[in-house]
Amino acid sequence: MASRQVTLAEVAKHAGVSLATASRVLNGSTRQVSEELRERVVGTARELGYLPNASAQALARNSSVLVGLVVHDIADPYFSSIAAGVTRIAEDAGLVVVLGTTGRDPRREVELVNTLRAHRARAVVIAGSRTTDRYSSQRLAEEITAFTAQGGRVACVSQAKLGVDTVVPANRSGARALARQLAALGHRKFAVLGGPPDLLVARDRVAGFKAGLADAGLDLPEANIVRSGFTRDGGYAAVSDLVAAKTGATCVFVVNDVMAMGAMAALREHGLRVPEDVSVAGFDDIPTLRDLVPALSTVRLPLEDMGERAAGLVLDDVVAGPRTVRVAGEVVLRASTSSPSGTGLR
Amino acid sequence: MASRQVTLAEVAKHAGVSLATASRVLNGSTRQVSEELRERVVGTARELGYLPNASAQALARNSSVLVGLVVHDIADPYFSSIAAGVTRIAEDAGLVVVLGTTGRDPRREVELVNTLRAHRARAVVIAGSRTTDRYSSQRLAEEITAFTAQGGRVACVSQAKLGVDTVVPANRSGARALARQLAALGHRKFAVLGGPPDLLVARDRVAGFKAGLADAGLDLPEANIVRSGFTRDGGYAAVSDLVAAKTGATCVFVVNDVMAMGAMAALREHGLRVPEDVSVAGFDDIPTLRDLVPALSTVRLPLEDMGERAAGLVLDDVVAGPRTVRVAGEVVLRASTSSPSGTGLR
DNA sequence: AGCGTGTTGGAAAGCGCTTTCCACATCACT
DNA sequence: AGTGATGTGGAAAGCGCTTTCCAACACGCT
Numbered sequence: 001m002a003s004r005q006v007t008l009a010e011v012a013k014h015a016g017v018s019l020a021t022a023s024r025v026l027n028g029s030t031r032q033v034s035e036e037l038r039e040r041v042v043g044t045a046r047e048l049g050y051l052p053n054a055s056a057q058a059l060a061r062n063s064s065v066l067v068g069l070v071v072h073d074i075a076d077p078y079f080s081s082i083a084a085g086v087t088r089i090a091e092d093a094g095l096v097v098v099l100g101t102t103g104r105d106p107r108r109e110v111e112l113v114n115t116l117r118a119h120r121a122r123a124v125v126i127a128g129s130r131t132t133d134r135y136s137s138q139r140l141a142e143e144i145t146a147f148t149a150q151g152g153r154v155a156c157v158s159q160a161k162l163g164v165d166t167v168v169p170a171n172r173s174g175a176r177a178l179a180r181q182l183a184a185l186g187h188r189k190f191a192v193l194g195g196p197p198d199l200l201v202a203r204d205r206v207a208g209f210k211a212g213l214a215d216a217g218l219d220l221p222e223a224n225i226v227r228s229g230f231t232r233d234g235g236y237a238a239v240s241d242l243v244a245a246k247t248g249a250t251c252v253f254v255v256n257d258v259m260a261m262g263a264m265a266a267l268r269e270h271g272l273r274v275p276e277d278v279s280v281a282g283f284d285d286i287p288t289l290r291d292l293v294p295a296l297s298t299v300r301l302p303l304e305d306m307g308e309r310a311a312g313l314v315l316d317d318v319v320a321g322p323r324t325v326r327v328a329g330e331v332v333l334r335a336s337t338s339s340p341s342g343t344g345l346r
Numbered sequence: 347m348a349s350r351q352v353t354l355a356e357v358a359k360h361a362g363v364s365l366a367t368a369s370r371v372l373n374g375s376t377r378q379v380s381e382e383l384r385e386r387v388v389g390t391a392r393e394l395g396y397l398p399n400a401s402a403q404a405l406a407r408n409s410s411v412l413v414g415l416v417v418h419d420i421a422d423p424y425f426s427s428i429a430a431g432v433t434r435i436a437e438d439a440g441l442v443v444v445l446g447t448t449g450r451d452p453r454r455e456v457e458l459v460n461t462l463r464a465h466r467a468r469a470v471v472i473a474g475s476r477t478t479d480r481y482s483s484q485r486l487a488e489e490i491t492a493f494t495a496q497g498g499r500v501a502c503v504s505q506a507k508l509g510v511d512t513v514v515p516a517n518r519s520g521a522r523a524l525a526r527q528l529a530a531l532g533h534r535k536f537a538v539l540g541g542p543p544d545l546l547v548a549r550d551r552v553a554g555f556k557a558g559l560a561d562a563g564l565d566l567p568e569a570n571i572v573r574s575g576f577t578r579d580g581g582y583a584a585v586s587d588l589v590a591a592k593t594g595a596t597c598v599f600v601v602n603d604v605m606a607m608g609a610m611a612a613l614r615e616h617g618l619r620v621p622e623d624v625s626v627a628g629f630d631d632i633p634t635l636r637d638l639v640p641a642l643s644t645v646r647l648p649l650e651d652m653g654e655r656a657a658g659l660v661l662d663d664v665v666a667g668p669r670t671v672r673v674a675g676e677v678v679l680r681a682s683t684s685s686p687s688g689t690g691l692r
Numbered sequence: 693a694g695c696g697t698g699t700t701g702g703a704a705a706g707c708g709c710t711t712t713c714c715a716c717a718t719c720a721c722t
Numbered sequence: 723a724g725t726g727a728t729g730t731g732g733a734a735a736g737c738g739c740t741t742t743c744c745a746a747c748a749c750g751c752t
Binding site (some may be wrong): 351353354355365366369370375377398399402403404405406407467585606 | 705708709710711
């Protein structure tokens with residue numbers, strides 16, 4: 001069934017040249033080949049429908065054309081935006097993107113890098129926050145070391161924790177600036193939907209927000225921070241706890257947009273109006289946000305751009321040590337936040 | 347810099363066995379190896395940190411562990427939902443997903459399948475509608491033939507035009523059912539944002555919608571169909587034309603949700619309220635829809651499921667000819683559609 | 693003529709693995 | 723003891739390509 005594939009050897013034979021010459025013609029070898037032979041080879045290759053065997057090339061060259069991309073969940077707009085950036089750059093460079101999804105399982109992350117290593121992938125971009133879990137971080141670090149030792153390049157989008165090139169969004173300062181602007185709106189009591197306690201992005205954003213409130217002479221009691229999953233459903237679910245906590249908050253900061261969307265849905269179902277009863281702000285500015293009503297205030301991150309930057313880091317030929325690209329966050333106040341009017345969450 | 351990798355030969359030597367034995371132990375060979383040797387090999391492999399070279403395996407076995415996934419734009423929720431389904435199934439099966447994006451360029455589609463063929467990918471899932479463009483369809487068909495001739499499997503998500511296994515959503519009947527329900531709501535004058543004229547999904551949906559209106563004794567004048575790109579911005583841009591056309595329509599059907607989201611934003615900017623001034627319905631039920639206000643009426647397609655089905659088609663070992671999996675669409679009426687109240691678009 | 697230099701083609705040695713053979717033991721059964 | 727069947731290990735031949743090395747030749751010089 002599987003028809004025999006045309007090989008370089010056949011092309012060479014048909015063209016009456018050696019294997020070496022055929023190889024030199026059909027790939028960007030440095031060696032020159034006379035115009036006459038070159039044409040003959042190219043001609044027969046086209047005629048026979050020759051297609052190089054990528055596995056054989058990868059083996060012979062000890063390097064492939066593969067670039068790994070590791071995300072938690074490709075259906076999440078945050079990751080799919082980053083993925084769009086990464087694929088654009090990689091494909092423009094003639095490379096092939098391998099997509100791996102972890103489902104937020106750190107072990108799976110290690111597994112994926114391992115697989116990529118087995119494939120002699122040229123590089124890998126790991127998107128998705130690190131956690132405080134020492135064990136899996138350790139395993140991942142080892143796997144990454146092995147990968148780089150083998151000549152592969154690695155970049156992360158998140159915290160600069162792994163000793164590799166990293167694109168770091170301004171989680172702290174972005175959240176801090178947001179807090180200040182919300183305080184300037186007149187809010188005095190805040191609540192935070194803070195995501196999982198062990199997730200570094202979430203921690204950074206909460207810490208930054210707290211710092212921003214402190215700048216305004218405000219405090220964020222620990223009791224006003226509700227923990228939940230970093231997903232839409234996490235945000236949705238957290239609202240029950242939030243309401244039960246009777247914090248009296250007039251403004252809620254949610255550590256990412258996807259969670260914020262879930263939270264807004266839940267608030268609606270609780271009969272609370274945004275922003276009349278409570279203001280809501282998120283973080284990331286995922287593309288889908290612009291069609292939300294009320295439009296969600298947030299801290300804008302250039303997600304697709306961040307993907308491009310990460311891919312760029314990993315594909316250039318700079319040999320310097322771990323580089324860090326800092327990406328600023330821009331506070332965007334929209335309809336979901338207003339000056340406090342009601343009594344807040346009580 | 348690139349440290350030498352541990353090879354099977356080294357493992358074999360350290361374990362004091364032949365290359366053949368080592369290979370048999372470390373891969374699912376049918377051949378038996380005595381418990382003693384097996385343990386010795388596994389032990390040294392672990393000790394030395396052996397990782398098989400996937401390229402070499404692919405070459406020797408003449409088959410790889412790669413599965414291609416070709417989409418137009420991974421940042422589009424329609425595609426990222428399908429992608430999530432495909433990756434889930436593929437990764438569960440221990441395969442590796444290669445993501446290719448076309449940017450809606452048919453030539454790029456051909457290019458990607460070609461690359462996948464060069465990599466001896468085991469299968470490829472092509473998501474994204476066919477067009478009426480004969481030339482590029484022809485080229486793609488040839489490429490697919492070459493791919494299958496080589497033992498690869500191909501499945502599409504869209505129209506069953508390519509002679510391969512296909513997951514076909516009920517575009518026609520879904521749109522038809524939607525039209526009937528909208529007519530039952532009392533609407534008499536409709537407009538359609540129809541997407542690109544050469545795109546088959548778009549054509550099918552428009553045709554289905556027209557048929558549904560006909561069922562209700564209503565006509566859809568050609569002048570009430572506005573053409574534009576199949577993207578959010580396409581939907582956004584089309585609204586100007588729509589308004590200028592002064593169709594008097596009280597209800598607008600938009601051929602996909604992403605376009606509908608753009609259209610709703612544009613309608614808002616035109617000072618038109620949904621659904622008071624005009625009802626709007628879309629198609630697909632992308633996940634982000636559930637947080638839209640007003641919630642968009644649509645025809646629900648189980649997108650992630652469709653991705654899983656497509657991956658399933660391509661990974662099972664049925665040898666039967668081209669199969670077609672039909673997926674039903676379920677009309678979901680939400681807040682964006684109501685009985686007509688105003689004068690419509692005039 | 694003799695020599696170095698540069699250019700171009702080909703033979704062949706890998707790259708790291710799988711898999712076919714073949715050899716040898718062992719075992720059950722005449 | 724002799725026969726086949728069965729189980730297990732190893733040698734070696736690929737898989738399709740890249741790249742080193744060498745040979746051949748054409749130059750431009752002295």
